[in-house]
Amino acid sequence: MTNPTIPPPGEAENLANPVEAENSIELKEIQGLSQGQIVRRRFFRHKGAMISLVVLTFIVLLAFTSVGLAIGDIRVPGWWMWTWTQIPEVIDRGRPTLSLVPEWLGGDGFRIGEHPFGQDEVGRDIFALTMRGTQQSLMILVIVGLVATTIGTTLGALSGYYRKWVDPVIMRFTDIIITIPLIVVGAVLGRTFGSLGAVVLALVIGLFTWTGLARLVRAEFLSLREREFVDAARVAGASDGRIMFRHILPNAVGVIIVNSTLLMAAAILLEAALSFLGYGVQSPDTSLGKIISDNQAAFSTRPWLFWWPGLFIIAIALCINFIGDGLRDAFDPRQKRVPTERALRKAAARREAKA
Amino acid sequence: MASFVVRRLIASVLVFLAATYLMYLLVAYSGDPLQELVESNAPNKEQLIASRIRLLDLDVPPPLRYFLWMGRIFGLPFEPFGARHFFDLGVSIDARDVNAMLGQALGATLQLVTISTIVAIILGIVVGITTALRQYSGYDYSVTFVSFLFFSLPIFWVAVLLKQYIAIGLNNFLQQGAQLPIWLIGLAALVSGLLWASIIPGKLRRKLITFAIALASTLALGIYFNLSGWFLQPTIGIVGIVLTAAAAAYCVPAVLTGLRNRGAVKTSIVTAAIGVAIWFPFREWISPFITEWWMLAGLALLAVVVGGAIGWFFGGDDKRPVIRVGAITAFLVALVIAIDRFMKVWQAYSESGRIRGRPIATIGSQTPGLEGSLWVHGVDTFTHLLLPTIALILVSFATYTRYSRASVLEVMNQDYIRTARAKGLTERTVIVRHAFRNALIPLATIVAFDIGGIVGGAVITERVFAFVGMGQLFQGGVDRVDPNPVMAFFLVVGFLAILFNLLADLVYAALDPRIRVS
Numbered sequence: 001m002t003n004p005t006i007p008p009p010g011e012a013e014n015l016a017n018p019v020e021a022e023n024s025i026e027l028k029e030i031q032g033l034s035q036g037q038i039v040r041r042r043f044f045r046h047k048g049a050m051i052s053l054v055v056l057t058f059i060v061l062l063a064f065t066s067v068g069l070a071i072g073d074i075r076v077p078g079w080w081m082w083t084w085t086q087i088p089e090v091i092d093r094g095r096p097t098l099s100l101v102p103e104w105l106g107g108d109g110f111r112i113g114e115h116p117f118g119q120d121e122v123g124r125d126i127f128a129l130t131m132r133g134t135q136q137s138l139m140i141l142v143i144v145g146l147v148a149t150t151i152g153t154t155l156g157a158l159s160g161y162y163r164k165w166v167d168p169v170i171m172r173f174t175d176i177i178i179t180i181p182l183i184v185v186g187a188v189l190g191r192t193f194g195s196l197g198a199v200v201l202a203l204v205i206g207l208f209t210w211t212g213l214a215r216l217v218r219a220e221f222l223s224l225r226e227r228e229f230v231d232a233a234r235v236a237g238a239s240d241g242r243i244m245f246r247h248i249l250p251n252a253v254g255v256i257i258v259n260s261t262l263l264m265a266a267a268i269l270l271e272a273a274l275s276f277l278g279y280g281v282q283s284p285d286t287s288l289g290k291i292i293s294d295n296q297a298a299f300s301t302r303p304w305l306f307w308w309p310g311l312f313i314i315a316i317a318l319c320i321n322f323i324g325d326g327l328r329d330a331f332d333p334r335q336k337r338v339p340t341e342r343a344l345r346k347a348a349a350r351r352e353a354k355a
Numbered sequence: 356m357a358s359f360v361v362r363r364l365i366a367s368v369l370v371f372l373a374a375t376y377l378m379y380l381l382v383a384y385s386g387d388p389l390q391e392l393v394e395s396n397a398p399n400k401e402q403l404i405a406s407r408i409r410l411l412d413l414d415v416p417p418p419l420r421y422f423l424w425m426g427r428i429f430g431l432p433f434e435p436f437g438a439r440h441f442f443d444l445g446v447s448i449d450a451r452d453v454n455a456m457l458g459q460a461l462g463a464t465l466q467l468v469t470i471s472t473i474v475a476i477i478l479g480i481v482v483g484i485t486t487a488l489r490q491y492s493g494y495d496y497s498v499t500f501v502s503f504l505f506f507s508l509p510i511f512w513v514a515v516l517l518k519q520y521i522a523i524g525l526n527n528f529l530q531q532g533a534q535l536p537i538w539l540i541g542l543a544a545l546v547s548g549l550l551w552a553s554i555i556p557g558k559l560r561r562k563l564i565t566f567a568i569a570l571a572s573t574l575a576l577g578i579y580f581n582l583s584g585w586f587l588q589p590t591i592g593i594v595g596i597v598l599t600a601a602a603a604a605y606c607v608p609a610v611l612t613g614l615r616n617r618g619a620v621k622t623s624i625v626t627a628a629i630g631v632a633i634w635f636p637f638r639e640w641i642s643p644f645i646t647e648w649w650m651l652a653g654l655a656l657l658a659v660v661v662g663g664a665i666g667w668f669f670g671g672d673d674k675r676p677v678i679r680v681g682a683i684t685a686f687l688v689a690l691v692i693a694i695d696r697f698m699k700v701w702q703a704y705s706e707s708g709r710i711r712g713r714p715i716a717t718i719g720s721q722t723p724g725l726e727g728s729l730w731v732h733g734v735d736t737f738t739h740l741l742l743p744t745i746a747l748i749l750v751s752f753a754t755y756t757r758y759s760r761a762s763v764l765e766v767m768n769q770d771y772i773r774t775a776r777a778k779g780l781t782e783r784t785v786i787v788r789h790a791f792r793n794a795l796i797p798l799a800t801i802v803a804f805d806i807g808g809i810v811g812g813a814v815i816t817e818r819v820f821a822f823v824g825m826g827q828l829f830q831g832g833v834d835r836v837d838p839n840p841v842m843a844f845f846l847v848v849g850f851l852a853i854l855f856n857l858l859a860d861l862v863y864a865a866l867d868p869r870i871r872v873s
Contacts, residue, residue: 176370177374179371179853180377183815184845189381192386300519313507317506322503325503
């Protein structure tokens with residue numbers, strides 16, 4: 001019965017009963033569908049999220065196939081002609097060879113060339129560097145997401161389910177961690193662990209970013225544990241662990257998924273910021289933040305050193321934020337897609353035809 | 356309530372102590388403070404190492420060294436603490452007094468952070484509310500997209516772009532005659548037309564009229580700026596003052612009390628008229644006597660008091676909203692008058708020997724050795740803070756917009772809003788009195804959380820703009836494994852975070868009568 005848009009005075013009488021018309025459309029759409037189907041359907045309808053999903057998939061594929069992988073000493077080559085460690089000769093002062101403007105618009109026509117994103121002052125290929133940085137950022141994002149979500153969910157669940165003395169202890173511990181700003185703890189830990197590579201850095205970041213999620217999960221658990229289905233499970237003899245993870249957790253999954261997505265977007269910016277300050281990934285490996293930081297002074301002469309890594313950071317973070325927004329809309333039980341005026345009018349006409 | 360506050364306070368202090376302990380250990384174990392000396396080949400190496408160990412108590416392991424540090428903070432004068440005075444933050448790795456370093460850094464950072472926070476809160480809330488009221492309009496979608504974009508921007512990247520395009524571009528523009536290109540004026544006019552047409556409700560016809568008016572006035576303004584060389588000698592002038600005063604006199608009562616309230620309308624008109632009358636005497640005769648910032652703040656306070664007094668006089672039976680109208684109108688008009696006065700010294704400032712026609716600064720917080728009145732220093736601060744403030748605003752603006760939009764939407768769906776509409780209240784009353792106030796409750800807590808974290812968040816911005824502030828204190832300390840400056844930084848940051856968390860809880864309890872924590 002909640003109606004987010006209030007028809008301006010004068011328009012309401014056009015429809016026999018706008019709220020009823022809206023409800024009937026709504027109900028018809030979700031008739032006979034499971035909760036999962038409704039959520040999936042709502043998510044697929046969110047245009048921003050769908051576009052972002054496609055773009056993100058493209059970026060992931062591009063980053064991991066183009067320059068290949070390096071896990072320890074094992075190298076899997078990619079299809080791109082350079083790697084991020086090679087130093088080819090500098091051609092045309094390292095200008096980007098990528099051209100997207102067709103000839104009939106006065107451009108050079110479409111071509112990719114040897115160094116589409118240009119080269120830095122020693123000649124390293126910026127495309128290869130950027131792709132390697134993107135790989136690192138994506139990897140950090142996944143690890144931080146996993147670590148922080150696991151810790152946050154577990155602590156929040158324990159705290160909200162057991163209450164008594166467990167709750168204050170865990171929540172005060174969360175307060176202690178939350179008091180230290182992320183960038184501060186990141187800098188100090190990055191200085192200690194940054195030289196050990198991106199994976200360790202991501203693990204360490206994940207150990208400190210779970211606090212917000214823990215609070216939210218706790219709040220969810222506090223309200224869900226009072227519900228009848230929990231009592232029913234307990235009467236049926238389910239153990240605490242079973243109640244927590246099989247009965248309550250699936251009901252809190254919306255909050256968890258949405259917030260871990262947003263947390264991942266924050267993690268990617270945090271890693272970039274740390275690398276920029278010099279506490280993140282160290283040479284000879286690279287990351288998007290590090291490329292920007294290394295070439296900061298060269299902006300006026302070689303702007304491409306600066307544009308591409310920045311654009312990839314923004315693209316990844318923006319995609320994830322939009323996906324998070326789509327998930328939030330999909331999981332929100334109060335969310336109602338407001339039918340357009342035309343759909344409402346159609347429904348009203350149908351009703352009249354029936355009567 | 357009192358017992359709640361006391362218990363909360365005790366818990367906060369304990370949490371803060373634990374956080375400082377954790378932070379101290381993290382910094383102390385992040386590296387070896389003796390490394391550079393061990394690697395050096397100075398002839399008196401042994402001696403240097405010994406003196407540094409003595410200076411920083413390096414012979415005591417960090418978990419215990421923390422208590423030495425803590426004891427000095429509490430000012431314990433006897434051994435093993437030997438505090439020099441109360442709240443002794445110790446010395447840095449190169450034997451500088453950390454108290455003095457902190458004092459310097461805190462001033463610069465607070466100046467930067469305060470302005471950007473205030474601007475971001477006001478802008479964010481206004482935009483958030485308007486988008487919520489125009490949900491699913493083109494304006495709403497554009498703001499949503501832009502705020503997502505701002506969320507996703509790495510702040511250091513934006514800062515470098517700002518330096519390149521805003522600072523250098525603007526300076527070039529000012530040096531080359533300050534003529535806006537035609538396409539820019541046209542674009543600005545088109546954007547403003549679309550924006551206003553999207554915000555102001557109505558049928559197509561009314562939207563078209565709004566669009567045309569906004570387009571034409573922006574075009575006219577742009578052309579006027581070009582012809583008068585406004586950017587070289589910016590001024591608001593008597594015409595601008597009268598226009599803004601009239602707009603304030605109309606808008607403030609229209610939003611706060613409704614134009615039906617005659618007392619409020621009279622108050623705002625009288626207040627605005629007094630402001631217009633004061634403009635010239637202030638500009639020419641009074642302003643030279645204002646030499647300190649507190650005098651300016653005092654005048655702003657005076658304006659608010661006078662406006663409030665006028666409101667009290669015209670208030671009739673229900674004085675409080677009318678007093679509020681008077682105070683806000685007075686503040687707005689006073690602000691415009693002050694801006695006009697600052698603009699008066701702009702030309703002299705930008706042509707002075709230290710600036711040489713390139714006023715927008717990219718580094719530092721002030722021009723060293725600049726002489727002049729309070730007004731010149733004000734302009735100097737403005738040109739230095741402009742870019743870092745923009746960089747800081749972008750991110751918090753996005754947060755506030757999203758939260759205030761969500762909060763207003765949530766409130767607008769409540770039953771009491773429907774009740775208010777059903778009993779025939781005007782839309783203004785419903786929004787301002789019933790919706791806005793309740794939407795502010797969750798916002799207050801979010802703002803409080805955010806302010807707690809913002810000093811720490813300014814570290815990167817300060818680094819890009821070479822601000823000598825808290826960020827430098829922190830980074831210098833981390834780089835050299837020097838716990839004392841880092842802990843001084845963290846004392847401030849952590850204290851603010853704890854303080855504002857506490858405030859958030861109290862404000863919540865005070866604003867929302869349903870939440871009286873037992």
